[in-house]
Amino acid sequence: MASPLGVSGSLFLRPLLLLWLLVASTVSAAVLTTLELRVLGTRLAVVPGEVTVPRNIEGSVKVEFVAGDGSVVPAPGSMA
Secondary structure, eight states: OOHHHHHHHHHHHHHHHHHHHHHHHHTSSSSSOOOOOOOOOOEEEEESSSSOOTOOOOOOOEEEEETTTEEEEEOOOOOO
């Protein structure tokens, strides 16, 4: 069957299809969203790091919960 334009259908449609694919691929390449994941932990900090005391004398240390950014976190169940 002859084409009304006198041109083969596949020769006419291929450039249009390629143009459509080019436009569609550039549009879909846009960034839709970005995500940032930070893993922060809590640790126990003991002050002082070492304690040397004579025998039969009690020593003491201070223990705190410290967040990943260095801020002190109240102990769970504390009134602070």
